[in-house]
Amino acid sequence: MSPAKKKTSAAPLTGAALVKEVSRRIRAARVLWDAHQNSACRGERQKAMELYETLTPEERKKVPQVLRLWLRYRSEKYFGDHR
Structure with missing residues (x-):
């Protein structure tokens, strides 16, 4: 039996x-x-940051504020470049 393969989407996500x-x-x-x-949180946060950076300013406003704050400020203290 072969290991499960990850599904790859044909088109990158956009918009909503x-x-x-x-x-x-x-x-x-x-x-x-x-x-x-x-360590698992660090990986998931990094993936979220990579996607977040691709959003336009209008799309960023659609992400709930509490999530934006956690991603940018609180978690930066623990997962920033200085770590």
Whole structure:
């Protein structure tokens, strides 16, 4: 039996789907953070940041503010470049 293969999407996410995926990844990172799984949280946060940086300013406003704050400020203290 061969290992499971990851599905690759044919087209990159855009618009509302991208905003939804960014929000999902930030929420997943927060759950891992609350469970004290810091290395897993770091990976999920990094993926969320990479997607977040592709958003336009209008799309960024659609991400809930509490998630934006956690991603940019609070988590930067623990996962910033200085770490």
